[in-house]
Amino acid sequence: MRYHKIPDETVRRLPMYLRGLLLCREQGVRDVSSRKLSELLHISPAQIRKDLSYFGAFGTPGVGYDTAKLAKQIRGILKIDTPNKAALVGLGNLGSALLKYPGFGAYGLQISAVFDNDPGKIGKIVKKVKVEDVSKLSTLKNKNIKLGIIAVPASAAQSVADALVKAGIRGILNFAPFYLDVPKKVKVITIDIAMVLARLPYYLPASA
Amino acid sequence: MRYHKIPDETVRRLPMYLRGLLLCREQGVRDVSSRKLSELLHISPAQIRKDLSYFGAFGTPGVGYDTAKLAKQIRGILKIDTPNKAALVGLGNLGSALLKYPGFGAYGLQISAVFDNDPGKIGKIVKKVKVEDVSKLSTLKNKNIKLGIIAVPASAAQSVADALVKAGIRGILNFAPFYLDVPKKVKVITIDIAMVLARLPYYLPASA
């Protein structure tokens, strides 16, 4: 296919396709059609084919997609074919959960540095990672870490973001309920869990 | 304004507006224009006005929106003007963080029931809530709890969802990386944290 701007929504769905493909491979399925993937992920077959077509032609007409080959392609597109290291700031309730979570590995992601400002936490070793003082954030520069995760209170989020950017971070996953002001070259994705939950009652039947 | 279907995206933004309004009120601001709100939330003024206009005319030309009044309106629209109780299933790393989080209160949400299947956790009392056996999920029916939060491993998510639906739950926030099959009357929102994080490397500069 020819030159095209890739919709953000397409990028958002790519990891889902990867998850579906991994699921297929676990079950020993070698080839999967867009229709079968659709049943697994509940994304329309046309959507899947169009999304993939932005990046090239990976399928075989009459057969579908080779699960292993397509997974590799998607990993390449997402740049998770080589491992990515991430720095976590804020080892509170949420930060601890993230650090202990083994599921990031499937996407080539690893939390390999942790920072906090609580003297009671600094120096501790959790999951083989030593908790460092947040003032040492600048040491990230020498560690080839380009991703940051913010799990500090909202009041500290902006200053942490500033420090991360100064330390060479180029992508931030932010859990604090706060809009982060960063240079354009830095990509921020915010997950505000409370806000997502707050949206559920809207869909409840009126009677309740 | 005339009859209109409300875009899902609009509903998604309503809690943001509420957050902005609360921020304003904390600072003693009585009236706020769409332009000022825009600077706070980084959503365009036109977007804010259009979103609000789906539900009525809440502002005053030349002045803006009364923060207290608009906050009340939005709470009403989202149905969080009266408290909503939620049941949490899975008191692992993530579930514990959620249970301890005080920020849900701002949206009238409260986790008032917790379930797990680990005998070592059942019976414990955390944050004044007693952890119950997951087999007792049906008791929710008598408690007027309409919201559920799933924080169990992916392999258990569907069965937990089924049990929640059977117990009368009508809205589910799911953290398991799995598509949940539920009746149409039940609204599911899934947050797959790993998948969101997996999207960040895509935006990194090619050199890295």
Add this chain to the structure above:
DNA sequence: TAAAGTTTGTGATTGAGTTCTCAATCACCA
């Protein structure tokens, strides 16, 4: 009271993303 300056609410417009459709491609089999 009148004129100047804001800001809302919304119809019209633009733009982005999804779905439709079908010719082209490939595996399989007789």
Add this chain to the structure above:
DNA sequence: TGGTGATTGAGAACTCAATCACAAACTTTA
């Protein structure tokens, strides 16, 4: 080798959401 059936890839059509732009509504000031 040619026919059958399945499935892709991508242009066209469509749907839905975001932005524009301005009349109407309000405040302030003199």
